[in-house]
Amino acid sequence: MRDENYNIRINNLEKMFGDPWDKQNPIGISAILKADEKQEMLESGEKLLDEYGLNAELIPVNYGGRLTRVDHLIQIMRSVYRHDPCLGLGYGGSSFIASCNIWATGTEEQCQEVAQLMLKNRKLACSYYELSHGNDLTSIEFEAMTNGEKLILNGSKQITSNIQRADIIVIYARTDKGQGSRKHSLILVNKSGIPVDKMKYLPRFPSVGMRGVQLGGVEFKDCPLPVDRILGTEGSALETAIRSFQITRTALPGMFIGILDTGLRTLIRYAYKRNLYNKAVIQLPQVRTSMVDAFTDLLICDCFSTVVARSIHLLPRETSVYAPAIKYMVPKILIPAMNKLSSVLGAQFYLRNGEYSIFQKLLRDLKPIGFGHVARVACQMTILPQLPRLARQSWLTDDEAPDQIFELDGYLPPLSYKNLSIDAGGRDRLMGSLITGQHKVSLYPTDNLHQEILRLINIFITELKDLKRECCDLKPSDLTVMASPEIYDLSNRYATIIAASSCVNIWINNKQTDSFQLGNPAWIIAALIRLSNHINNQSEVIPEHIESQLFNQLLDRYNHAKSFDLMNRKLPGESQSLTKMNEKLGSL
């Protein structure tokens, strides 16, 4: 589908947010930090999103919304996260996670019911988990047992965001006793139908980050509901959740990338202004290295996130293994990247009301990306069982993904929840694209840069050969939760190779378009170097000539107030006076 006015909408959203660094901006940084200190949602931000109609971005077009493509959804939400991640998660996150289940498996009436509410700016909450069971959905105890004609709800759910504000809660509940995968169902609980004495809220769960997000819980006691409140067929909760996870597990990390964007921007701002040992901090070599490393990491995450978001549309079965890979990998990159930047900011990062204090809030807000929604170990466990079959049938073949997947902003077929699957069926076309990608690059003019890119791609192909051998040797007994760390690590290595394939092919398919500034291969060399470090635990450094090109690109984007992700989008904010900056930097 083409989403014709998507660019208009996102530019409009950015314009509404304005320049966060502008001290006069009522939804700028100081307002954001104030809300964080008070552990409240940013009121002006929520009003803005009401006005923009953010919920419509979460609702499919046929129910009156604007949701057509996951990559566009990520971009829009990333804008929000770039300003205030807490606003992003607290306003839209829970509704997004809950609604995915409804579009996936709800009846027409259920979908309309939910859509109508959301279009009125009302919220949904999604209660999967119980504190005592972590991510193990098969142990969920909360009950919704049928008693003749009614569902009877009994039990409690904890750590659900927006549970008090939401009009509708999607609850993952046990509808049948005993062990097994068909014992649970998703229940659509519309609070308006609940007797007051049958439901009570648990006290709020305060958190160290995303402090404004209202994490709460609920307890039901013998609460009757009509049986038609079950979403989809009875016993289908696990299957539905696995499907909708593929969208949410892909989209959420993509949104969180906005945190690194602002973090890096904050650091650059600091580094320009601050002097140390008679130089601007930005002139210190190790500071530049940190910045370029972070910029590269951001691009890696965006490549991976974009490709998987697009494969939801184009390779829905394989997304069953790509989505957990990205939910595993992106936190693994983003968290250390932000930590490194914090060490460059030093004491300034540690202050809650200094000029750069937005950074410490971002650092705390980033935390849920690791364990939130689906924890990384759970992701590894989702990937692992599929690897032997993928290894045998698909790896090292040239069964490649359609080029379309890698075309930034290119056409996508409509999103189909039905086509999502719990299993890739033995095909792994992103792996195939690594092989065909290498082949394409080998036909490019043989200059140093292309040779270097080939060398780096070959690191991943060599690793793929090792991985294939090891995965083919796996026995079913190796694939349980009791697997050794080395076996779990197979998932990590898999995710890294897929990420590399995403980066390489994004480069191949977009370098001729000027709009994203991807033509210069410096970024792909840097990206592959940094990804290869995940494979061999080394710390190969980005070579100086590559680093300085990326540094200049980064500063250029900063000075022109452009986003640091692939889209290189113009953001509100004054373009810095280039002459002034150059003066400050002297000879660079």
Add this chain to the structure above:
Amino acid sequence: MGTYSYYKQTEDADLDKFIGNVNLQDNAFSSSLSATYDKQDMFPEAPCSVLNEFGMNRFYVPVQYGGSLSSYEQLIDLWRTISRHDLTVAIGHGKTSLGGICTWLAGSPEQANTLGKNIINGDVVSWGLTERYHGSDLLANEFEARETPQGWVINGEKWLINNATRGDMICVLALTDPQLGARGYSLFLIDKRKLSSTDYRLLPKEHTYGIRGADISGIEFQNAVISSDTMVGERGAGLEIVLKALQLTRTSCVGLSLGAADHAFNLVFDFVKQHRMYDRYLIELPMVRRTLAETYVKLMIAELVSVVSSRSIHALTGEMSVISAIAKAFVPTMVDELIAQLGDQLGSRAFLTEEYKHGMFQKLERDHRLIAIFDGSTVVNRNALINQFHLLARSYKKGNYDKDGLAQTMNLNDELNKINPEKLQLVSISGCSILQSLPQAVEQLRTLIINKKLTETRLLALAETLLEETNALIEKLSACVLSAREVPQSHFELAAQYELCFAGAACIQLWLHNSDNSSGRFSQALWMEVCLTHLLKRLNSEFKFDTSIYEKFLTSIISEKFNSQVSMS
């Protein structure tokens, strides 16, 4: 949970015992109270009072000035004990120790005796070095003192100073002769109580990411007159004294990190023992067990570096410019890493502030982050090491080292000599004896095997590999082209590797000197093996080893913990 410190405090210094059972509601060190102080950005008065009752202040004053401080090893262990419960308390209370150091190093006997008395009486002393906009660059400082017939007139602001407000006294570094460069600074110990209210104003509390309850503020002096006898040390000696004092204070920080590491490990260990998921206790899962093993190895390595560094203050005093830089860069970084790795096991419980154990994990994580940043960040300390690369390379190649100093450092049962402050140097002329002794240590291991006193040939193999890595590293250090301020990232990587080699050498020497003493933790070959393995893995990504060593190691730790009689929180 068992006590962790290998160091056995004497009766009158058994702080663990004095603090008592923190699980009891009314204990001033209880987690619930700690969480409350943190939430409200409030100074932890109650636990600090307990420390006062214990007489913690006497450990901030050297014996010769009326206190009980005779061993930095002991002081660091006391800080570890406090930090195990609450870093904010350790930092808030311990600052007085930092405030006093310059006076012990350079003050007149009268100044030192007076200060000693005051501190033991409970005075809080702050240390005012840094200024807004100048960060760690002390040479850019502008805070000044002008000499007049009435004494010194001081003007300027010190900012981001721990206990600037609560402090009764503050030791400040001031510019006394702007034209003399590095010799233009002098130290003054100012008693705020002797000033009038117009002489200074206190700057507001800075709200911080962690140690939220601590008093991080500042002070601005406006034409305050102080008498000449407030100058500590010679005029113009300020910077030199401070740099030497920092060698002691930076090393002491390791106690804070170790306590935080203990606390983090305790929290997660307790959790994985009792929490069930996927039909099992988490501690049964190999992934979880590996995390426990790896983080405990990191803790042990941090601990062994801390032990040798603290003892080196006494026994290898002249090398502290190198050793303090290593300790301050290495230990907090390692501990930040192990805290993050442990936090992953807790999932949302490391994120919620009132859930598991009153949200202690997220508090300690935020608190600990400060250690790598303050008092000379990791970058500053690695820079200090980088500046000595050529010196260190030459010293290593010469092959000399201080045998007596090394022996005293490594023989854990040996009494430590009184510190001779005269021996502190700004540059370590003898290099780094601990690393320089590595070739000899390898020889010694070889001899033990030949004489069949040691059956674990694996240990020798590890030591030999470490020696190879070290030799290769030294060549790289020699080849470095140094630069004043344009230090490339690659040099910082080399500094990090030097730290790892140091840790490895220290590990081997500790074992060689203490393997006969069966009660100490550094006496066990298994532990030395696993520490060296981990270090080598970090030095060389191609290093291969049998991962079953982790499981062996974990089993031995668990049995130690369950068998330990001393129960803590």
Add this chain to the structure above:
Amino acid sequence: MTDIKQEKNQENLNTWLTERVSTYVKRKPEEIKMDVPLSEYGLDSVYALTISGDIEDYLGISIEPTVMWDFPTIEKLSKVLVEAAN
């Protein structure tokens, strides 16, 4: 030690010091003047301590690292070092 020999030693030491400093501050030796404080060439006080190790090695004597703070030009430093060596 005769005066002439001392002068020659002084000359040698000046040359050596100038070359050392120039390496550290990445300038040509010709640019380093004998009577200009070394901090002006970017050899700040803390970094300057690094050279003391080189000096000790070259001259075979032991010196206070802070000698560079007290004698902050090549001219002054060189004089006091020659005295110390004799």
